Amino acid sequence: MDEWQKDFSDIVKSVSDEVERFFTGMTEVVDTFIEMTEELSEQVQTSLLSEVDQYLQDLAEPFLEVYWDFEDVLGDDLSSHLPYPVEPTAEKNPACMGCRNYHGQVYNGNLLVCGMHPSGYEDESCPDWEGE
Numbered sequence: 001m002d003e004w005q006k007d008f009s010d011i012v013k014s015v016s017d018e019v020e021r022f023f024t025g026m027t028e029v030v031d032t033f034i035e036m037t038e039e040l041s042e043q044v045q046t047s048l049l050s051e052v053d054q055y056l057q058d059l060a061e062p063f064l065e066v067y068w069d070f071e072d073v074l075g076d077d078l079s080s081h082l083p084y085p086v087e088p089t090a091e092k093n094p095a096c097m098g099c100r101n102y103h104g105q106v107y108n109g110n111l112l113v114c115g116m117h118p119s120g121y122e123d124e125s126c127p128d129w130e131g132e
Contacts, residue, residue, distance in 0.1 A: 083107050095126040 083105045088096040093113055096102045101114045113120040116128045 093120045095121040100132045
């Protein structure tokens with residue numbers, strides 16, 4: 001083998017070793033960067049979550065105090081002040097049975113039967129009755 005071929009082969013091997021060393025070092029740098037980023041992300045997430053949690057507690061506290069005060073005024077039976085459905089029966093609102101216009105919700109103790117006849121229809125059959 002000629003001398004220049006040997007020198008060229010040595011140069012290529014040397015460059016190859018240096019490139020391999022460079023990429024090994026870069027891999028270590030990238031791994032270290034990723035580890036630092038993960039640690040920083042965990043720290044930020046932990047502190048951010050605690051701050052957001054505290055903020056939400058501070059925000060909700062006045063509303064909860066008003067709610068508890070409201071409950072004290074109304075007593076334990078808050079559900080009696082919320083709307084609830086009532087179905088028509090043969091004794092109460094018989095003209096409304098099966099009608100698609102029937103609303104049948106009680107609001108603060110007052111039954112809203114439908115939009116056309118808020119208190120219900122007096123006779124056995126309603127002129128506005130429509131089947132479902």
